[in-house]
Amino acid sequence: MTNKILVVEDDNFLINAYRLKFENSNFEVRIAEDGEKAMESLKNFTPDIILLDLIMPVMDGFAVLSALKADPKYKLIPVIVTSNLSQNEDIAKAVDMGADGYIIKSDTTIKAIVDKILSLLNKQV
Amino acid sequence: MTTYKDTRINLLKIFSGVGLFALLILGSVNLFYGSVLIGYVQLGAVIIGVTNLVFLLITDNYTLASYIFLAVMFVLFHFVLYIGGISNSAPVWLFLFLISSHYLLTKIKGILVNGLFVFSIIVLYVLQYLGLLYSSQELVMLRQLILSLIVGSIFLGSLIVTSSNSLEETFIKNTELDELKLKLKKEIEEREAEDDANKKRNASFRSALLNLLDDIKEEKNAAEKALQEATKFKLAVEYANDQVTITDPDGIILYANMATEKITGFKIGEMIGKKAGTKDLWGGLMPKIKYEDFWKTIKTEKKDYVGEFENHKKSGEHYYSEIHVSPILNSSGKVVYFVAIERDITKIIELDRMKTDFISLASHQLRTPLSAMKWILEILGGGDLGTLNDKQKEAIENVNLSNERMIGLVNSLLNISRIESGKIVVEPEDVKVDEFVISTIKSLDNRFKLKNQKITTTCQEALPTVNFDPKLIREVLVNLLTNAIKYTPEGGKIEVMVTTEKNNLLVGIADNGYGVPENEKVRIFERFYRASNIIKRETDGTGLGLYLCKTVVESSGGKIWFESTIDKGSTFWFTLPLSSAKSNTEVVS
DSSP: OOEEEEEEOOOHHHHHHHHHHHHHTTEEEEEESSHHHHHHHHTTOOOSEEEEOSSOSSSOHHHHHHHHHHOTTTTTSOEEEEESOOOHHHHHHHHHTTOSEEEEGGGSOHHHHHHHHHHHHHHHO | OOOHHHHHHHHHHHHHHHHHHHHHHHHHHHHHHSOHHHHHHHHHHHHHHHHHHHHHHHHOOHHHHHHHHHHHHHHHHHHHHHHTOSSTTGGGGHHHHHHHHHHHHOHHHHHHHHHHHHHHHHHHHHHHHTTSSOOSSOTHHHHHHHHHHHHHHHHHHHIIIIIIHHHHHHHHHHHHHHHHHHHHHHHHHHHHHHHHHHHHHHHHHHHHHHHHHHHHHHHHHHHHHHHHHHHHHHHHHHTOSSEEEEEOTTOBEEEEOHHHHHHHOOOHHHHTTSBTTSTTTTOOOSOHHHHHHHHIIIIISOOOEEEEEEEEOTTSOEEEEEEEEEEEEOTTSOEEEEEEEEEEOHHHHHHHHHHHHHHHHHHHHHHHHHHHHHHHHHHHHTTTTSOOOHHHHHHHHHHHHHHHHHHHHHHHHHHHHHHHTTOEEOOOEEEEHHHHHHHHHHHTHHHHHHTTOEEEEEEOTTOOEEEEOHHHHHHHHHHHHHHHHHTSOTTOEEEEEEEEETTEEEEEEEEOSOOOOGGGGGGTTSTTOOOHHHHTTOOOOOSOHHHHHHHHHHHTTOOEEEEEETTTEEEEEEEEESSOOOOTTOEEO
């Protein structure tokens, strides 16, 4: 079974890393470079999980999170926030808004992220 | 000044002197040639008269002298009349008594004494006539007597009617004048005495007044000085940049300085009489519990309150105040005033916010490329993009280590910023210490191996579960361990000791490395400080590790210290309270 993942990330290098790693792990990967594009892509793509960056142009991660959680169609899709913001209030804010996890990118290997996502999805199954 | 009375007294003296001299001669003549009895009486009268005169001279008692004189004459004339006198003409001289008594005793008393004299003579003659009294005087003499009395009375009458009127008046006037003079003199004397007394009194009054003036002057000076001091303080308070308000025990504003007006926008007149910090003025923005806590501290517990308040200006604009409120107690410990000093820290708060925003931004902007490098190196090193030979792998590993150092530096900088802006949150939980320590050491295994260092761990048996924030304390432990690794030469020994001491968990990390120079020991926990002996050996270091450790340990209720000998090694110790369960909402500042 192929896992579907929506990666919302504006940094190209990171996008490449994500794509490579997740595809190697048998994911169907959809990329959105900002919040608006993420909302747009959700219209014809229903992911099993969303990886969400916070600081992005046009529409930031918090706005996406609140839109997702406000919409009954999307609110059950687990969202993992991946950000380099590491202040407690940012983490708390994301968790309060319904994020299922919070990953500080610079402190985590890409492998650890993939493993975490896999274990999360396995749990759900 | 010779008064009329003086003249009379002098006349009386002369008169008496002359009369007595004549009587002395008469008495002597009678004694030797005539009636011996009369002679004795006359000489007796002389003795009495002389005594009287002496008495008058000594005492000046004119009235008494006059009475004695008249009394002597009274007795003498009666005696002369009774025995028949030295001649038949004796009674004729009786008018002398009338005149002198009138002259000496003035009108009323003179008439009374004269009346008494005439009455006593008449009684004497009546008694003689009735044969009840023997007298050598013949009744024929009665004619002479009456004649002399008539002559005397006529003389006296004419004297009274003519001259005596004026005489009497003059006499009375003179007497009155004398009395007036005397009175005046007395009054003058009294006045003079009074004046003297007044002068004395005035003098003492004056000196008292001068003393008083001096006192007043001194008091005035003191008062002026006090006023100057008070004015100085008042001006200081009035023109202070900080808001100063004084309220009664219910918080009703009694005084507000100019800064209060400037900061809040409310006019002094609008504030006086209103309760400080309510919605009507600058307050009411924060949760009710914060205000309750504030009032509880200052009013119930009577303690100083220090804190930060969010308030609003009259215009509605929000501002932040650092407030310090002290209750002023009277001698019985009752609150009489509250003095509040508030500083507008809006700019500081804004700066702090900007700093935080900057930290956020910086952390994102710095970490994102570092994350990209980290992941790409990981992918590259992991063989995802093709197999690498050993040299390539080593090169990738070196780049990765450098990247990790960079990430570490950024993290440290962010932590420092967070600590300094009070953004680190302590989230304690129950931690199994031995497992915690061992897993932390294990995570650094590669680093020990790299330098071929031997790590030994000594844990006290049955270590209790301790309540602390594992994320923060792990950072402390990692920092101390990486320092030990970095500043100990290859093949060195590192020892970790975990034990309990009193109510504390005690952790020690000892190495046999480079040590800390003696004169730099005091600075070792300072921010960005790196000891001179290790700067040359290890370029990798920020000077933030120990500063972070100290801040975290102290904010967790523990202590940190070290012992070190240059080129022999260092031991860093830190404690954590065994019984502390710090609130997870407490912000480290």
